[in-house]
Amino acid sequence: MVENRPILKIVTHLILIFGIVIVALPIWITFVASTHDEARMLQAPLPLLPGGHFFENFTKTLFGSGLAGSEVAPVWRMLLNSMAMAMMISIGKIIISLLSAFAIVYFKFPFRMGFFWLIFITLMLPVEVRILPTFEVVANLGMLNSYWGLSIPLIASATATFMFRQVFLTIPDEMLESARIDGAKPMRFFFDILLPLSRTNIAALFVILFIYGWNQYLWPLLITTDTDMTTIVMSIKQMLEAAEQSPQWNIIMMTALLAMIPPVFVVIAMQKMFVKGLTETDK
Amino acid sequence: MATISLKDLVKNYGKVEVLHHVEGEFHDGEFIVIVGPSGCGKSTLLRMVAGLETVTSGEIFIGDKMVNNLEPADRDIAMVFQNYALYPHMTVRENMAYGLKLRKFSKSDIERRVQEAATILEIQDYLDRRPRQLSGGQRQRVAMGRAIVRDPQVFLFDEPLSNLDAKLRVQMRLEIKKLQRKLGVTSIYVTHDQVEAMTLGDRLMVLNGGYVEQFGTPIDLYEKPASIFVAGFIGSPSMNFLPGHLANAHIELENGQKIPTTSVQQGDAIFGVRPEHMIVDENGPIEVVTDLCEQLGANTLVHGVLKDGKTGIVASIQGHWDYEPGSVLGFNVLPDNHHLFDKETQKRLEN
Structure with missing residues (x-):
């Protein structure tokens, strides 16, 4: 206007x-x-x-050891933990979702729709709902206090699977047929054609998932007891509650500031692709 | 280079049979056009030859190899799609080279073939562009280029010109024909456009509702259509059909007019005559009450109704004419241009 x-x-x-x-x-x-x-x-x-x-x-x-008098890991360690968790969650989610969307869209196998709905149902079961059984499973697998335990239960993702399914459905069938005539086997088609065509969508999803992973609070709080495994988001809360002290606001705020930097960096770095991925229709 | 033969080909989708016992022998180097209205199964037939659809029963041979169970890539074919299906993230060069790369051709060989194909199609200047930077006609050429670099035994075209504007379509039509002549590759071309079919095909296969109505040269189809469907489909504007009764070497039209024919058959029949074969003749046996005249420049289309009848008639007359609506015109038709069809079976009646 x-x-x-x-x-x-x-x-x-x-x-x-x-x-x-x-x-x-x-x-x-x-x-x-x-x-x-x-x-x-x-x-x-x-x-x-x-x-x-x-x-x-x-x-x-x-x-430093962060807050004076409390036994928390230095903040660089927490940043590293958070980074590892967020990266594992977002990359893991993207890989799993890409593959499951690929299977659901391009392969005909028995109970295909059954599997589709099974994935759909997980939409209604975020970690918070299934927290006790999931904790039990993770504990039995001996994954407490590990990066695997932090990320794997959060990786299964219906939303990302749906998004990729939608993206794949907009790619004309002729693309697949053309690749078949050119002699591409399914995985080759996946890597040579599908992956480059959904590049912008992957970037957009990465931004969303990275922030989702970075902001995880409840789950890391539950399964990490070792101070070496604390993530930065949960540590801020712990700093506030440090025993028998008045809160050291300068340190806490510095921690908060540091916690903000990686997501901001990811958003700024991928902003262009993010917008493209959510709006682009030209296939 | 290869022959293609279709033997008793049937295709079912679920319980619905969409192709009924299709037979065909396509010679080496021949340009075959499969033509028919939408939904007649022509694309399905082409895709079965390509290996993109399964064969319910029957056999497809390319050369002397039965290809029913071969993957598309192993059939030594190349296909040009209606929307071209170029890979949007690859340059023109990569698009053309992709199939060769997967077949493990050497780098120098790929480069040589791409250059050759690009030269033939005059797209050398665009090799480093992406498909979205090309116009429709250029994309079309790239799609053709992708087909010819592989030097396949068979070309398959699935309505490749229908996304182009009218002028470009005529131009590309000629180019496809020339290219096919030059390369001498057996080709199957699917279209719903009868003009495209007539101009391109060495032989035409007319499909209707999954049945082969007629298979022959364009002139055969024009001069001796095997059924009312083919007669109406080939030629533009389409043939006039006048219901009547055959007796004593005459056909009596619905208004009582008798036209002498060479046929010795008896019974109810349909008398067909192409608009361009209607000759204005005061004493002609077909009297038409005119309605509208369309002047196309070279000729005039006179629309009207059979006098004392209700069958609409179109006549195409050379030059410019304008008749008052309601005037009565007489037409004559040479016996060679008579077409007679059985009313029941809709098939052509021979003498």
Whole structure:
């Protein structure tokens, strides 16, 4: 729409700026809090301008033992754990979903629709619903306190399977037939044709799944007892509850800030493909 | 290069039989066109030859090899699809080379073949472009290029021109014909466009409802259509059909007019005559009450109704004419251009 109404322009901008302030203020406060020392953070009023302790807090948080007096892993370790979990979940989900969508769309086998509905049903069973049996299984398999235990139960994914099924259904049948005449066997067709054609969708899904994995809270809380396996999202909560101390806001906020960086980075890096993957129809 | 033979071919979808005992012998290097209205099974037949559909019963031979159970890739065929089915993420070069790559041709051999095919089709300049950067006609050429690089025994075309605009279609039609002549590869071409069929085919197979109505050269089909369906399908505008009664070497039309014929048969019949064979003649036996005149430039289509009858008639007359609606025109038809069909069986009546 091209319009030329100055007042409307001002109003729309005001609304936008207001929205941005609402979204950005907590992040700003997080940042400001991470730049002051511990003592300043306990005084009122809350500082609104950055102080001079940013690098001090940064090294202390990232490489120190985090919170003084509590037994938590250093934050770099938690970042690593979170990263490993998020990557394993998103890549695992993408591989499993691609393969199952490939099977459901391109192969005729007995009970195909049965399997389809079976996958569909898992939509109604997120981890939170099946948490006890899943814990039992993971524990019996000896996967507590491991990356496998953190990621595998979260990998099965109906949504991603559906999305890929939808993507595959938009690819004309002639593509498959043409590949068959060219002499491509099923897996070759998968790698040479299907995979490149769903590249943008894979990227879009990766962004969503990475954030999903990164933000996991309940499941890691349950199956990790070893401090070396804590993820960063759950550690923030633990820091708040550190025994017999007033919360060290500067360290906690620095941790929160560090926890935000990887998802933001993923979104920014893949934004272009993300948008393309969700909107592109040209096949 | 190979012959193709179809032996008693049947195709079922579930319990529905869609192709009924199709027979055909296609010679080496021949251009066969399978033509028919949509839903007649022509694409199914082509896809069975390609190996994309299973054969319910009967046999398909390419050369002297029975190919019923062979994978499409092992049949030594190449196919051009209606929507071209180019791989969108590959360049033109990669599109053409893909089949060769999978067949483990050497790099230099692939490059040489791609260049050769590109030269024949005049697409050398686009080799590094993606399909989406090409126009419809260019994509069409790439699709053909993908077929010819492999140097297959058989080309299969599934309505390859129907996505092009009218002018380009005529041009590509000629090119396909020339290319096929030059390469001498046995080809099967499916279309619903009878003009395409007439111009391209060495022989035409007319399918209707899963039955082969007639199989012969375009001129055979035009001059001696085996049934009312073929007569109406081949030729444009289509043939006029006048119901009547055959007796004593005459056919009596519904309005009582008698036209002498050479036929000695008796009984109810359909008298067929092509619009372009109607000659204006004051004393002609077919009297038509005119309605509309369509002037096409080279000729005029006169639409009307048989006088004292209700059968619509179209006549195509050379030059520009304009008749008042309601005027009565007489037409004559040379005996050579008479077509007689049995009313019951819809088949052609021979003398």
